[in-house]
Amino acid sequence: MKVDTNICIRCGACASVCPVNAIEVADAYVRADKSCNNCGICAKLCPVGAVMIERKL
Ligand code: SF4
Numbered sequence: 001m002k003v004d005t006n007i008c009i010r011c012g013a014c015a016s017v018c019p020v021n022a023i024e025v026a027d028a029y030v031r032a033d034k035s036c037n038n039c040g041i042c043a044k045l046c047p048v049g050a051v052m053i054e055r056k057l
C-alpha cells in the first residue's frame, strides 16, 4: 500500500488493523514496510480514503 500524505490525517487506524503490523505512522508520513501483502484491510478502514493498494499482477 501507499498513502497519499496530502489526504491522510495521521489517525493511525490503518496501523492498528494491519494484520502483519507493517505500517509506521509518523508526523510527516505514513508508510508500509516490505511485510505489507496488499491485503487491502487498511484501505477499507481509512476514514479519508488516503490508502492506495498496489495490485499484484
Ligand atoms: S494492505 Fe494489508 S498488509 Fe498492507 S499495510 Fe494495509 S493492512 Fe497491512
Ligand code: SF4
Pocket (backbone or CB within 6 Å): 003, 007, 008, 009, 010, 011, 012, 013, 014, 015, 025, 030, 045, 046, 047, 048, 049, 050, 051
Ligand atoms: S487510516 Fe488513513 S488517515 Fe488514518 S493514518 Fe492511515 S492512511 Fe492516514
